[in-house]
Amino acid sequence: MTFGDGVKAAALLFVAAIAQVSIFSQLHVLGAVPDVLLVSLVAFSLLRGSVGGAVGGFFAGLLVDTASLGTLGLTSLVLTLAGYWIGRYGETTGRDRAHAPFLSVAVVTVLYQLGLLVVHFVLAESAPAGAVVRSLIPAIVLNLILTAPLYALVRRLLRPVQREELSAEVQLLG
Amino acid sequence: MLASSVQRSKPTPYPSKARSALIRRSVVAVLVLVALTLITIAFRSPTSGALHSVQGAGSTALRPFQIAATRVAQPFRDAYDYVDGLANARAENKRLKAINQELRKDAILKNEARTKYPQLLKLVHFVQALPAYPQDYRALYTEVDSFPSGPFTHSVEIARGSSTGVRMDSPVVSGDGLVGIVSNVYPDSAVVTLIDDRDSFVSARDLRTGVRGGIVPGSGGTLQLSDVPKQKVVHKGDIIVTDGTHSARYPDLYPFGIPIGRVSTFGAQDTATSLQVQVQPYANFGSLDSVAVLVPKNPGR
Numbered sequence: 001m002t003f004g005d006g007v008k009a010a011a012l013l014f015v016a017a018i019a020q021v022s023i024f025s026q027l028h029v030l031g032a033v034p035d036v037l038l039v040s041l042v043a044f045s046l047l048r049g050s051v052g053g054a055v056g057g058f059f060a061g062l063l064v065d066t067a068s069l070g071t072l073g074l075t076s077l078v079l080t081l082a083g084y085w086i087g088r089y090g091e092t093t094g095r096d097r098a099h100a101p102f103l104s105v106a107v108v109t110v111l112y113q114l115g116l117l118v119v120h121f122v123l124a125e126s127a128p129a130g131a132v133v134r135s136l137i138p139a140i141v142l143n144l145i146l147t148a149p150l151y152a153l154v155r156r157l158l159r160p161v162q163r164e165e166l167s168a169e170v171q172l173l174g
Numbered sequence: 175m176l177a178s179s180v181q182r183s184k185p186t187p188y189p190s191k192a193r194s195a196l197i198r199r200s201v202v203a204v205l206v207l208v209a210l211t212l213i214t215i216a217f218r219s220p221t222s223g224a225l226h227s228v229q230g231a232g233s234t235a236l237r238p239f240q241i242a243a244t245r246v247a248q249p250f251r252d253a254y255d256y257v258d259g260l261a262n263a264r265a266e267n268k269r270l271k272a273i274n275q276e277l278r279k280d281a282i283l284k285n286e287a288r289t290k291y292p293q294l295l296k297l298v299h300f301v302q303a304l305p306a307y308p309q310d311y312r313a314l315y316t317e318v319d320s321f322p323s324g325p326f327t328h329s330v331e332i333a334r335g336s337s338t339g340v341r342m343d344s345p346v347v348s349g350d351g352l353v354g355i356v357s358n359v360y361p362d363s364a365v366v367t368l369i370d371d372r373d374s375f376v377s378a379r380d381l382r383t384g385v386r387g388g389i390v391p392g393s394g395g396t397l398q399l400s401d402v403p404k405q406k407v408v409h410k411g412d413i414i415v416t417d418g419t420h421s422a423r424y425p426d427l428y429p430f431g432i433p434i435g436r437v438s439t440f441g442a443q444d445t446a447t448s449l450q451v452q453v454q455p456y457a458n459f460g461s462l463d464s465v466a467v468l469v470p471k472n473p474g475r
Contacts, residue, residue, distance in 0.1 A: 018236070022243040025321045026251075028460050033324050051201050058205045066232040067240060068320040069331045069358065069365050072225060073212025080205045113324075120326050123217060126372040131325035 008157055009044055013056055016040040017063035025068075031131060032138035037064065038112055039146045041079060042086050042104045043154035046095075050087030057083030071123070078115040082108050101151040102144060109143045110136055221342070221358050230335070230360030237333065237363070240319050276411055283382070307418075307429035313347075313466035314339060319363065321462070328371035328391075329354070330462060335362045343427050345416075345468045351433040351456030352376070352416060353465050364467075368459050369434070370397065377417035377426055378434055380408050386417055389434055392452055395459075397435060399451035404442050406449065412437040414453050429468075 020037040027034055037060055045053025061076030086104050097103075113132050121127035215225045259266075316334040334340050336359045344356045346366045354374065358365035369376055369389060376389040378399060385399075385406045392398035399414060414437065418430025435455040442449050 014239075018239045018243050021320045022240040023247040025324075026461060031325065051198050054202045054205055058209065061209070063236070066229055067236045067331075068327070069229065069233055069360070069363065070327065071213060071220075072216040072229055073209040074216075077206060077209035077213065080202065080209060084202045116324075116326055119213075123213070126326060126328060128325050128372075135325060 005048070005158055009048065009052065009056055010059065012040060012044065012154065012157060013037070013060040014063060017060050018067065021064060021067045029142060030138040031135040032142055034142035034146055035109070035112075035139070036146060036150065038079075038082070038108060039105055039143050039150045040154060041083050042108055042147075043101060043151040044158065045083045045086040046090035046100060046104060046151075047155060047158050048087070049091045050084045053083030053085075053087030053090075054080050055083075057081070071125075074116075074119055074123075078112055078119060081115065082112050085111075101147050105143050105147045106140050109140050113139065226360070230363065233331070233360060234362045237319060241317075244319075280413075307416075307431050307468070310471055311429065311468040312339075312471050314469055315464060315466050317464050318462045321460070328368045328374075328459075329357065330366050330368065330465075332364050332366055332465060332467070333362070334467065335360045335364050337361045339469050340364045340467050341469060345428050345432065346465050347432060347468060348457045348462055348465050350458070351435060352428070353457050353459070353462065355427060356467060366465070366467075369455070370395070370459055376428055376434065378414050379417045380437070381413040381415050382409065383407050383412065387451065389414070389453065396438065397453040397455050399437070399453050400448070402449040402451055404447060404449055408437050408440050408449065408451055410437055410439065 016037040020035065024034050024036050041053065041057055041060055044056050048056075057079035058076045061074075061079040062072070064070070064075045064079075065072045086108055089104060090100065113136060117127050117129060117132050212225070215223070216229075219226065314334055316332045318330050319333050320331040330353075332340075332346075340356060340359055342356055342359055346353045346355060352369060354366045354368040354371070356364050357367040367374060370391045372391060374389075374391065377386070378389045379386045380399075383406070385402055385408055387399040387402040389397050390400050399408075402408065414434045416428040416430060416432040416434065417426065418428065419426040433456055435453040438452045438454040440449055440451040
């Protein structure tokens with residue numbers, strides 16, 4: 001990842017984090033909130049791999065925790081793991097698959113919510129499992145709606161890595 | 175043929191992934207460790223310390239961006255509210271007429287009670303030594319900067335802090351009713367824990383019948399008036415307000431008389447010893463734009 005890419009990624013995640021905390025967190029639909037930051041992070045991680053995803057997740061989580069005056073490090077922890085995992089998926093199985101962003105967003109939405117639930121539970125904070133489970137389907141739907149435009153935007157902003165550079169698979173023929 | 179080795183092109187590593195798996199895992203491990211360290215420090219000293227100060231400064235630095243984002247979104251919110259208002263105007267009109275009718279009845283009852291009120295106040299409350307709501311409180315009006323996101327958070331961030339007089343445990347109200355209490359203070363911002371938070375408890379009373387209980391979070395965004403004995407009487411639509419202080423030795427955080435909500439349903443199971451009273455809060459915790467922090471005019475009282 002180049003320096004320019006890093007700056008663009010930082011700007012993207014910064015804007016997404018601020019928009020999430022200030023605007024999207026007010027949009028409650030059937031108990032769920034659309035997560036523009038998570039979808040942006042997934043798009044970024046798919047395009048830039050696991051290390052970029054982990055660092056981006058940590059940075060984005062820190063911004064969210066600071067802006068919302070939440071427990072510092074809590075969102076960072078979950079988003080770091082989410083970014084890393086999606087980055088690995090992007091580096092290996094998911095690359096060049098058209099459905100990868102949608103599948104990643106759907107899976108990460110569930111894992112992110114469950115991850116937050118576990119961390120809140122461990123910290124003896126409010127961890128309403130019932131409410132989280134009920135809001136999962138609406139959350140997935142909302143995030144999937146955001147996926148196509150945001151992925152296109154992030155892809156436009158961060159040039160996808162060249163195909164020959166990506167080729168880490170063994171070619172048996174031709 | 176089968177025994178001969180197949181020539182394979184040498185795989186080119188993934189660009190940012192030219193680093194070894196060890197480095198990749200080390201980066202993640204370090205980030206996770208840093209996150210865990212931050213959580214530990216924040217958890218051990220949530221209201222003071224160096225990290226608290228750094229977070230406060232960071233929040234102050236981010237506020238202009240949050241305000242800008244809110245302003246950008248405001249026209250869209252206004253448009254949505256306008257369309258939503260038009261769509262619900264008929265139902266709203268019907269609801270307001272019903273409320274108006276109830277308020278008329280309340281006004282008649284209140285006129286009756288007004289004459290007895292000063293004597294009852296002396297008997298029931300020891301408020302002479304404590305500030306009374308609203309006359310002894312100063313309202314610090316402020317915008318809400320961030321909102322509860324998802325089911326985990328039941329707090330909001332407000333744009334006033336200790337530098338403008340906000341103190342820990344100050345009650346917070348909106349134009350509709352009680353919102354919560356200040357649970358963390360930074361120089362230029364503060365965190366308000368909402369009354370639908372799991373750890374929140376507000377001593378409350380039914381204004382009509384005088385029945386007392388505690389307001390705790392209920393299901394589906396409602397509140398519950400707990401610990402109401404089964405033999406007590408409440409009515410649907412009764413106004414629930416904060417109960418205030420009864421013993422000068424144990425002053426309540428909330429002064430008497432802040433409206434909380436209305437009784438929406440009530441009932442009791444055969445085996446239960448207390449009534450289940452559901453309260454619909456006046457304040458809409460999901461769309462708080464601005465609130466007022468109540469600070470005693472004379473803190474020494």
